[in-house]
Amino acid sequence: MTNPTAPLPIIAGAPETAPTGVPGRRTAGMAMAVASALAFSSSGPLVKPLLENGWSLGAALFIRIGVAALVLSPFLIRAIARERHFLRRHGLALIAFGAMPVVGCQLFYFSAMQRMPVAVALLIQYLAPVLLVIWVWLTTRRRPSPTVIAGSVVAMAGLVLVVDIAGARFDFWGTLLALGAALCTCVYFVMAERTGDTLPPLVLAAGGMVVASAIIGTLLLTGFLPFATSTVLADVVGMQLPPIVVLLWVGAATGTAYALGVSAVPRTGSRLASFIGLSEVLFALGFAWLLLAEAPAPVQFVGGALILVGVVLVRLDAERAPAAVSPRAPQRASALRGAESRRP
Numbered sequence: 001m002t003n004p005t006a007p008l009p010i011i012a013g014a015p016e017t018a019p020t021g022v023p024g025r026r027t028a029g030m031a032m033a034v035a036s037a038l039a040f041s042s043s044g045p046l047v048k049p050l051l052e053n054g055w056s057l058g059a060a061l062f063i064r065i066g067v068a069a070l071v072l073s074p075f076l077i078r079a080i081a082r083e084r085h086f087l088r089r090h091g092l093a094l095i096a097f098g099a100m101p102v103v104g105c106q107l108f109y110f111s112a113m114q115r116m117p118v119a120v121a122l123l124i125q126y127l128a129p130v131l132l133v134i135w136v137w138l139t140t141r142r143r144p145s146p147t148v149i150a151g152s153v154v155a156m157a158g159l160v161l162v163v164d165i166a167g168a169r170f171d172f173w174g175t176l177l178a179l180g181a182a183l184c185t186c187v188y189f190v191m192a193e194r195t196g197d198t199l200p201p202l203v204l205a206a207g208g209m210v211v212a213s214a215i216i217g218t219l220l221l222t223g224f225l226p227f228a229t230s231t232v233l234a235d236v237v238g239m240q241l242p243p244i245v246v247l248l249w250v251g252a253a254t255g256t257a258y259a260l261g262v263s264a265v266p267r268t269g270s271r272l273a274s275f276i277g278l279s280e281v282l283f284a285l286g287f288a289w290l291l292l293a294e295a296p297a298p299v300q301f302v303g304g305a306l307i308l309v310g311v312v313l314v315r316l317d318a319e320r321a322p323a324a325v326s327p328r329a330p331q332r333a334s335a336l337r338g339a340e341s342r343r344p
Contacts, residue, residue, distance in 0.1 A: 029267025030315075032260045033276040039257035041283035043250045045290075046236065050243050053232040057110055058216065058225030060247065065102065066213045067251020072206035072259060079203045090199050090207070093191065097204055098211025101188030102258075108181035115174030123163045124178035126281065128185035129274035130156060135186075136271070147317040148271075155278055155310025161303025162281050189274050192265035201262035209255065275314045278307050 047060055080086050087094075105125075112121040130152050133144050144152075195201040219225040233240035265273045282304045285296045 025267050026272075029264045029273070030276060032264035033268060033273050034279060036257045036261035036264060037277055037280035038283045039253045039260065041280045042253050042287050044284055045287040046234075046246050046250050049234040049236065050230070050246060053234065053243075054228060054230030055243065056226045056228035058220050059227050059229050061106060061225075062213065062216045062220060062227075063244075063247040064251045064254055065209055065216060067248055068255035068258065069206070069209035069213045071252055071255035072202065072209050074206075075200070075202040076206035076210065079200070090203075093199060093204065094207030095211050096187070097191055097208035099215060100184045101191065102208050102212035103215045105181050105184035105188070108177050108184060112174045112177035112181065115177070116171040120163075121174065121178045121181075122281070123159060124175060125181040125185060126159055126278060127156070127179075128182045128189070129271070129278065131182060131186055132189065132271055132274055145317050147313050151275065151310040151313030151317070153310075154313065155275060155307050158303040158306025158308075158310060159278060159281065161306065162285065162300050163303075185274075185277075188261075189265055189270035189277075192262040192273075193270045195262060195266055201266065202259055205255075205258040205262045209258065272314055275311045278311065282307065 043064070047064070050060055051057065083089075109121060109125055112124070133148060133152055136142070137144055191204065192201060195204050216225070220227045230243065232243070234243055234246050236246065261273075261277075264276075268276070285300060285304070289295055
């Protein structure tokens with residue numbers, strides 16, 4: 001990492017700018033974001049058979065996040081060994097990341113899912129990209145470009161078609177819980193964007209997983225979350241797999257997803273990364289089709305195409321922003337050099 005503190009576009013007074021650097025940096029970030037969405041999307045279809053066979057959500061989450069913490073823990077251990085006061089300087093950030101983007105997002109979402117259809121809860125949670133755009137507008141008083149607005153509208157329209165909310169009922173408390181999940185998702189992108197040399201992305205992800213494991217373990221011990229397991233084999237693509245094998249795979253995929261995700265955001269910016277994150281819904285449809293034989297409806301393919309169009313529009317705006325700023329930079333530098341040369 002060469003940028004100790006990446007631009008934070010949703011902080012009041014901070015202009016929304018695209019990350020500087022060579023174009024390959026943003027391209028690599030986009031590839032990481034897509035890979036992260038792919039890894040995240042595999043968890044739901046794999047964990048679903050376990051929940052249907054007697055596993056409680058708390059037990060499945062504890063093993064899933066615990067394995068992810070083990071996968072990423074070497075990065076945290078190395079950072080602590082390298083810097084004596086690392087935990088004193090960054091402990092609060094690690095706690096916040098583990099409590100909100102990791103534990104908070106999942107508990108809010110699954111709690112909302114118990115009160116309202118899964119599709120509606122998912123739709124509200126994935127309002128996070130639009131919430132980021134609106135927050136930038138309110139705090140910086142800079143209206144988003146027409147391209148970003150168009151991309152937001154098109155992507156959200158596509159998301160509505162993909163999750164298929166026809167006939168869904170409204171639930172006030174369920175809506176608030178799902179909005180909590182959306183806010184936690186926003187925190188994920190904001191905190192990831194602020195990583196750099198002093199707090200590398202992989203260290204943030206590792207620390208967050210360790211904290212999240214401790215939080216979920218505490219909730220299980222206190223009885224706030226029920227703990228139940230089962231030895232019934234999980235049916236995955238026609239294969240009968242032991243539950244622990246499924247959870248180990250899901251945990252490794254979760255650790256990989258967080259590692260790639262937090263590494264991608266400083267390269268792309270939180271706004272573009274959040275829109276690319278919508279592809280998780282498309283990948284989840286594909287995994288449900290492959291693993292659970294749940295074929296998508298034709299309208300969901302249309303929705304997927306609209307999501308991709310929305311992401312492309314936001315990407316085009318991200319490319320246009322540096323182009324609009326960079327031509328003036330050499331002129332300012334030349335003017336400064338001229339002023340220096342005229343000093344007596």
